Amino acid sequence: MGTVLVWRLSGVLWRGEAWGHGDSAVWMLPALPSLLSSEGTWGQSCLDPFPKSQPAPGSLSSSAGTWGQPCPGPFPRSLCSIGGTWEQPCLGLSPRCQPFPGILSCAGGTWGQPFPAALPRRPCSSLVSLSHRLVWGHGDSPVLSQSPRVPVPQISVGTWGQPFSALLLSPGSLPSMRSLSPRSHCPASLPDIPVPQTVRAWPCSCSPCVPDCPCPIAQCGDSPAHQGHPHCHCSLTQVGACASHTSRIHPQPPLLHVPLWDRDGIGGITSQWKWGCVGPPWPLTPFILCVPQGKVPASNILASAPSDKNLDAWRELGCRTTHCNLEVVHRSTLVFLATKPHILPGVLEEIRPAVGSHHIVVSLVAGVTIQTLQRLLPPWTKVLRIMPNLPCVVQAGAMVFSRGNNAGDEEAALLKSLLSSCGLCEEVPESYIDIHTGLSGSGVAYVYLFAEALAEGAVKMGMPGALASRIAAQTLLGAAKMLLETGEHPAKLRGDVCTPGGTTIYALHQLEKGALRATVMDAVEAATNRACDMAKD
Numbered sequence: 001m002g003t004v005l006v007w008r009l010s011g012v013l014w015r016g017e018a019w020g021h022g023d024s025a026v027w028m029l030p031a032l033p034s035l036l037s038s039e040g041t042w043g044q045s046c047l048d049p050f051p052k053s054q055p056a057p058g059s060l061s062s063s064a065g066t067w068g069q070p071c072p073g074p075f076p077r078s079l080c081s082i083g084g085t086w087e088q089p090c091l092g093l094s095p096r097c098q099p100f101p102g103i104l105s106c107a108g109g110t111w112g113q114p115f116p117a118a119l120p121r122r123p124c125s126s127l128v129s130l131s132h133r134l135v136w137g138h139g140d141s142p143v144l145s146q147s148p149r150v151p152v153p154q155i156s157v158g159t160w161g162q163p164f165s166a167l168l169l170s171p172g173s174l175p176s177m178r179s180l181s182p183r184s185h186c187p188a189s190l191p192d193i194p195v196p197q198t199v200r201a202w203p204c205s206c207s208p209c210v211p212d213c214p215c216p217i218a219q220c221g222d223s224p225a226h227q228g229h230p231h232c233h234c235s236l237t238q239v240g241a242c243a244s245h246t247s248r249i250h251p252q253p254p255l256l257h258v259p260l261w262d263r264d265g266i267g268g269i270t271s272q273w274k275w276g277c278v279g280p281p282w283p284l285t286p287f288i289l290c291v292p293q294g295k296v297p298a299s300n301i302l303a304s305a306p307s308d309k310n311l312d313a314w315r316e317l318g319c320r321t322t323h324c325n326l327e328v329v330h331r332s333t334l335v336f337l338a339t340k341p342h343i344l345p346g347v348l349e350e351i352r353p354a355v356g357s358h359h360i361v362v363s364l365v366a367g368v369t370i371q372t373l374q375r376l377l378p379p380w381t382k383v384l385r386i387m388p389n390l391p392c393v394v395q396a397g398a399m400v401f402s403r404g405n406n407a408g409d410e411e412a413a414l415l416k417s418l419l420s421s422c423g424l425c426e427e428v429p430e431s432y433i434d435i436h437t438g439l440s441g442s443g444v445a446y447v448y449l450f451a452e453a454l455a456e457g458a459v460k461m462g463m464p465g466a467l468a469s470r471i472a473a474q475t476l477l478g479a480a481k482m483l484l485e486t487g488e489h490p491a492k493l494r495g496d497v498c499t500p501g502g503t504t505i506y507a508l509h510q511l512e513k514g515a516l517r518a519t520v521m522d523a524v525e526a527a528t529n530r531a532c533d534m535a536k537d
């Protein structure tokens with residue numbers, strides 16, 4: 001039941017087609033005209049040249065399957081990589097199944113089932129602020145998918161379970177949509193359906209199930225017969241079951257994510273930004289994420305971790321929390337990874353199926369390279385790696401970052417713009433990140449040790465400890481401020497303090513005898529090497 005659609009885009013005629021199969025429909029992207037030549041119909045054997053007629057994006061080109069049959073070869077990988085058939089719900093997570101045009105990847109539903117209820121409204125609410133997104137309908141739940149890379153200034157609206165009908169809106173008509181549905185800003189043609197009680201808002205990594213099992217989540221993982229079965233259909237569960245289920249199947253805790261739902265312009269920051277954090281250490285990340293000049297309201301932050309140990313503090317800040325990493329991924333676009341390094345691979349495996357082309361993934365995990373991140377995440381993922389330090393908490397941090405293959409100027413500008421209010425934030429070659437870790441990420445601790453030693457020296461000489469600590473801190477602050485503001489070399493300023501034959505040179509002599517300089521250099525070297533080694537652990 002292909003439906004041919006022709007519409008005008010920027011004065012150019014485009015031809016698109018919609019495919020329907022049973023209760024599923026697929027819309028082929030107008031921006032990929034070569035995708036539009038298929039003649040297959042869902043529910044029937046594909047016309048022989050079907051695969052060959054879809055060579056365009058590479059993902060659809062080599063399949064030899066028939067619709068309604070298990071998908072062999074690369075074609076299914078592009079649409080349903082987990083081994084499903086088109087007549088049945090796609091196994092596992094849709095995002096991984098639907099990468100081909102790059103725009104379906106944020107949907108978390110299953111074919112033939114209502115899409116997760118949580119998806120439609122939020123994207124729809126930002127519909128009017130972005131002119132190039134697509135709306136997908138499924139059953140009674142419309143889903144909007146972002147296609148930031150595909151300049152399609154129309155919105156097509158369809159419903160699953162019906163031949164895909166398209167409502168194509170030119171950019172000029174977008175503002176009027178705002179009035180169609182005051183509550184959600186969704187186009188009126190998107191049905192406003194109550195959240196189904198039994199549909200979970202996001203899929204957990206609940207793969208174990210037997211093929212015919214209706215698979216309510218309560219059974220999943222409880223029955224050894226389900227464990228690890230490749231044909232699991234259990235991508236639906238009850239909202240709220242995710243955390244307990246996740247912890248049962250995936251004992252590791254989550255990571256750190258940050259979502260953004262709305263943004264005004266490239267690199268722009270608005271109060272509408274929403275962030276999610278999975279595996280967030282305290283107190284570093286919340287301050288990186290939300291404190292900066294109020295750029296990101298705490299209520300826009302969703303943090304996840306396995307326990308409430310750190311999350312309690314996040315909630316006190318006004319952030320939202322969850323124990324489900326996948327929830328954070330599904331509700332976020334900007335995703336920060338901040339688990340301990342050895343935890344990260346398991347977490348990446350957990351979230352990988354949910355990572356779409358619209359996500360920006362930022363890792364602040366020491367020692368884990370961009371290459372590793374890219375290898376463990378889907379190939380389209382925009383990855384950035386950043387190394388902050390603790391003083392970000394007081395907006396006096398020092399951060400460096402590097403970008404992966406898919407992260408462009410927009411993502412780099414975005415990160416810099418967001419985080420620069422926490423302190424110095426520079427883009428550097430990735431090889432500097434481990435050095436920065438030794439110099440500054442860890443370096444803060446050396447300075448605290450030095451501050452402690454200074455104060456203890458004063459205590460030894462008779463000063464009260466509290467006063468000595470305050471003076472030590474102010475001494476470090478002033479010395480650092482002078483370094484930054486004068487731009488002088490430290491050796492020059494040190495010389496300025498040394499009165500010939502005076503106190504300072506006597507003290508410096510002692511420090512040199514203790515090999516302070518060499519010891520500190522060794523410390524930076526040791527931390528840098530450790531960061532490099534952690535990448536190999």
Ligand SMILES: NC(=O)C1=CN([C@@H]2O[C@H](COP(=O)(O)OP(=O)(O)OC[C@H]3O[C@@H](n4cnc5c(N)ncnc54)[C@H](OP(=O)(O)O)[C@@H]3O)[C@@H](O)[C@H]2O)C=CC1
Pocket residue numbers: 252253254255256278279280281282284304305306307308309310311325338339340341343346347364365366367387388389390441
């Ligand atoms: N501390 C610093 O100054 C800096 C740290 N970093 C990096 O930040 C990361 C965290 O550092 P650290 O300060 O030790 O962090 P913490 O141990 O304070 O926090 C780590 C958080 O990760 C959570 N977590 C553990 N496992 C998982 C999982 N599988 N999924 C999701 N969340 C999980 C923990 O949950 P729970 O609370 O339940 O235990 C905890 O909240 C490291 O990678 C480090 O390299 C980078 C720069 C500076």
Ligand SMILES: O=C(O)[C@@H]1CCC=N1
Pocket residue numbers: 366437441442
């Ligand atoms: O000690 C660590 O591994 C982390 C990285 C930089 C600061 N703390």
